[in-house]
Amino acid sequence: SGPSQDNPRIGKAISKMTIGELMQYQAAGRIHAAGRYQFIGTTLAEEVRRQSIPDDIIFDSTLQDIMAISYLKHIGRWRGIWIGPTDRATPEEIAILDAALGEPYAGENLFKNPGNINPNLIQRMQR
Numbered sequence: 001s002g003p004s005q006d007n008p009r010i011g012k013a014i015s016k017m018t019i020g021e022l023m024q025y026q027a028a029g030r031i032h033a034a035g036r037y038q039f040i041g042t043t044l045a046e047e048v049r050r051q052s053i054p055d056d057i058i059f060d061s062t063l064q065d066i067m068a069i070s071y072l073k074h075i076g077r078w079r080g081i082w083i084g085p086t087d088r089a090t091p092e093e094i095a096i097l098d099a100a101l102g103e104p105y106a107g108e109n110l111f112k113n114p115g116n117i118n119p120n121l122i123q124r125m126q127r
Contacts, residue, residue, distance in 0.1 A: 015064075019048055020055030035059060037068040047071050072101045 014022060014034050025031040026041035033040050039047070047053075047067050057063060089097065 015058075015060050017059050018056050019044075019053055019059055019063075022059050023048070023055075035064045036061060037064060037071075039064075039067070043071070047074075050074065069100055072097075 009030055010025060012021075014031070017025070022031065022034055023041070023045060026034065026044065034044065044067075047070065051067065051070055053063070053067075
């Protein structure tokens with residue numbers, strides 16, 4: 001646990017890794033849950049495959065948001081799926097997740113249409 005850049009076996013921030021690098025670290029057991037939404041290996045790999053996300057794309061905050069909203073849309077719910085939000089989310093965080101689930105978008109592949117993502121979703125929901 002802790003920041004990946006502080007781990008001498010990794011030495012690089014997750015948000016600076018490519019999807020391919022992150023998936024290799026997860027497959028090797030060096031990283032378990034990763035990023036803002038704590039994607040575990042199987043869920044990350046499923047979402048990368050479903051969205052056709054190239055291995056050389058950086059796992060930055062924008063991509064993480066796109067993947068999380070796409071995942072919410074795909075599963076149709078979040079409660080009971082994400083352990084952290086299910087048992088530790090504040091009422092404000094729950095409202096943000098519920099609002100994200102209701103965000104409209106065009107098409108099935110958010111990654112290929114990033115204009116669908118509202119970059120100010122969290123800030124707007126906190127007002």
